[in-house]
Amino acid sequence: MLLTGHAGQVSIGHAAFLAVGCYANVILMDRFGLPFLPSFLLAGIVTGIAGVLIAIPVFRLHGIYLAIATLALSMLVEDIIVLAEPWTGGVVGLTAPTVTIAGMDMDRFSSPDRFYWLCLAIALLVTLGYRNILRAPLGRAFLAIRDSEVSAQAMGVHLARTKAAAFGLSCLVTGWAGALLGHFFYTFNHEVFTVVVSIQLLLMIVIGGIGSIHGAFYGALVVGIIPQAINIGRDWITDVLGTGGVAIPGLETGIFGLILVLFILFEPLGVHGRLTKWKIYFELFPFYRRDLFRRQRSYLKTERLR
Amino acid sequence: MSLLDVRDVTIRFGGVTALADVSFSVEPGEIFAIVGPNGAGKSTLFNLISRFCEPESGDVRLDGASLLDRAPADMAPLGVARTFQNIDLFETSTVLENLLIGRHTRRQSSFVAQAVFSPAVRRQEIAHREAVERIIDFLDLHAYREQRIAGLPYGTRKVVEVGRALAMEPRIVLLDEPASGLSPEESRDMRFWISDIRAELGVTVLMVEHDMGLVSAVSDRVLVLAEGRVIALGSPADVQSHPEVVQAFLGVEPGPAA
Numbered sequence: 001m002l003l004t005g006h007a008g009q010v011s012i013g014h015a016a017f018l019a020v021g022c023y024a025n026v027i028l029m030d031r032f033g034l035p036f037l038p039s040f041l042l043a044g045i046v047t048g049i050a051g052v053l054i055a056i057p058v059f060r061l062h063g064i065y066l067a068i069a070t071l072a073l074s075m076l077v078e079d080i081i082v083l084a085e086p087w088t089g090g091v092v093g094l095t096a097p098t099v100t101i102a103g104m105d106m107d108r109f110s111s112p113d114r115f116y117w118l119c120l121a122i123a124l125l126v127t128l129g130y131r132n133i134l135r136a137p138l139g140r141a142f143l144a145i146r147d148s149e150v151s152a153q154a155m156g157v158h159l160a161r162t163k164a165a166a167f168g169l170s171c172l173v174t175g176w177a178g179a180l181l182g183h184f185f186y187t188f189n190h191e192v193f194t195v196v197v198s199i200q201l202l203l204m205i206v207i208g209g210i211g212s213i214h215g216a217f218y219g220a221l222v223v224g225i226i227p228q229a230i231n232i233g234r235d236w237i238t239d240v241l242g243t244g245g246v247a248i249p250g251l252e253t254g255i256f257g258l259i260l261v262l263f264i265l266f267e268p269l270g271v272h273g274r275l276t277k278w279k280i281y282f283e284l285f286p287f288y289r290r291d292l293f294r295r296q297r298s299y300l301k302t303e304r305l306r
Numbered sequence: 307m308s309l310l311d312v313r314d315v316t317i318r319f320g321g322v323t324a325l326a327d328v329s330f331s332v333e334p335g336e337i338f339a340i341v342g343p344n345g346a347g348k349s350t351l352f353n354l355i356s357r358f359c360e361p362e363s364g365d366v367r368l369d370g371a372s373l374l375d376r377a378p379a380d381m382a383p384l385g386v387a388r389t390f391q392n393i394d395l396f397e398t399s400t401v402l403e404n405l406l407i408g409r410h411t412r413r414q415s416s417f418v419a420q421a422v423f424s425p426a427v428r429r430q431e432i433a434h435r436e437a438v439e440r441i442i443d444f445l446d447l448h449a450y451r452e453q454r455i456a457g458l459p460y461g462t463r464k465v466v467e468v469g470r471a472l473a474m475e476p477r478i479v480l481l482d483e484p485a486s487g488l489s490p491e492e493s494r495d496m497r498f499w500i501s502d503i504r505a506e507l508g509v510t511v512l513m514v515e516h517d518m519g520l521v522s523a524v525s526d527r528v529l530v531l532a533e534g535r536v537i538a539l540g541s542p543a544d545v546q547s548h549p550e551v552v553q554a555f556l557g558v559e560p561g562p563a564a
Contacts, residue, residue: 140410156383
């Protein structure tokens with residue numbers, strides 16, 4: 001989820017990998033009786049391997065075609081979940097068992113604070129690992145293939161392998177996220193992992209700021225808050241207008257789309273980019289120039305999706 | 307044995323013959339220049355050696371082993387580095403990061419080790435950084451170390467690209483028009499650096515260049531291409547007085563009075 005932004009490969013199929021991680025985790029715990037931690041780790045690894053296997057054929061495609069292929073994948077996985085009923089419970093779905101680490105129950109309902117700390121710890125560890133990768137050779141190879149594939153090859157970066165690694169890594173993390181999501185939802189079925197989720201993930205990255213770790217967090221915040229804000233806004237409209245207003249269909253999707261368009265037009269670097277600009281503005285206070293960021297901006301607009 | 311051996315290479319793009327039966331060999335420790343008018347096939351030759359295009363016939367050998375079954379990404383581990391005519395740096399990264407990517411083939415840590423940033427990875431990163439700092443010293447890039455490529459002037463980018471190729475610690479470096487678009491001062495600096503690449507780093511240089519001043523100042527041997535054919539090969543002085551070369555460059559028949 002984070003790495004697709006960094007290696008410059010667009011995927012709108014990540015809901016599929018969320019699903020793989022989620023189901024793998026629960027199946028491992030239920031059927032094989034594994035405790036939470038090993039099953040959680042394995043769920044990520046299974047998803048990562050699935051990602052690499054899919055990456056090998058799919059990465060012959062570029063840009064928009066890649067996006068379409070991953071979109072198709074997302075659709076497929078929804079159906080596969082329904083078809084593979086003996087394992088996945090089909091339309092009825094599965095129920096996640098309680099998370100227990102060292103005798104401590106971490107249930108979303110009975111002990112939500114512990115579950116929160118668990119999620120936070122995992123998020124922190126993943127972020128740390130991600131930062132480490134970025135400052136290591138692998139991370140530099142990702143940046144290299146994003147900026148120039150030809151040049152990256154001349155530097156000895158193996159394109160297919162590096163892209164598969166980026167995708168696998170991204171799927172690994174997504175698988176973990178999926179596993180946690182399963183525990184969060186408690187019961188889930190195929191309808192949880194729709195294309196809309198994939199698009200929301202992409203939205204988080206774009207709104208937060210492409211290619212920055214901060215951005216992923218800001219983006220998640222914004223995307224998480226907006227539905228609430230819309231609901232509050234709805235109540236307010238109902239109050240003002242008396243009736244009507246309550247059930248405008250597609251309002252949420254529309255607003256998401258609008259926000260996305262506005263961000264791409266006016267702030268391609270996302271929330272993170274905007275904050276950085278403010279920071280630099282105050283640092284350089286009297287000397288700030290509007291053109292300071294122009295070059296990077298034009299780059300992001302045209303070449304990212306190629 | 308020659309370091310690089312190009313034998314009877316022919317490349318056609320559709321009806322255009324880019325290279326016709328081109329043969330030459332580069333000895334270890336040599337500065338070898340390829341010159342020729344636009345469209346003579348110089349860059350095609352480079353793309354062939356760095357494996358971005360396939361020949362119709364002929365062979366390219368490094369240390370006697372054919373390179374034709376190699377992919378572009380295999381060339382760096384073999385010690386063949388290159389620069390690009392129109393500069394192909396990683397635009398959104400800093401100079402330092404660009405040079406570090408040049409060290410890519412020297413990495414040797416697993417993915418898990420990188421994720422936890424183990425002591426071994428840390429040691430290697432420090433070693434990479436030291437190697438890159440030596441390149442920065444060598445090319446006087448100190449002032450630009452933390453700057454993004456996107457904001458740098460053209461001349462500096464040229465130098466960074468040479469640095470990125472050298473960071474690989476190659477055995478042979480292919481420079482595609484290292485001095486094109488440079489000011490006279492920058493071009494003079496480049497001249498010193500090219501001779502230093504051999505003198506101090508012991509790297510063999512194969513370059514394509516239009517600037518005959520630069521070519522005759524630094525190179526040991528010059529190959530002249532025109533319309534895909536070799537028309538002369540020899541020392542800079544020999545080549546410049548060669549009648550066919552004069553014709554190809556100036557477009558005049560060498561008359562008796564000239």
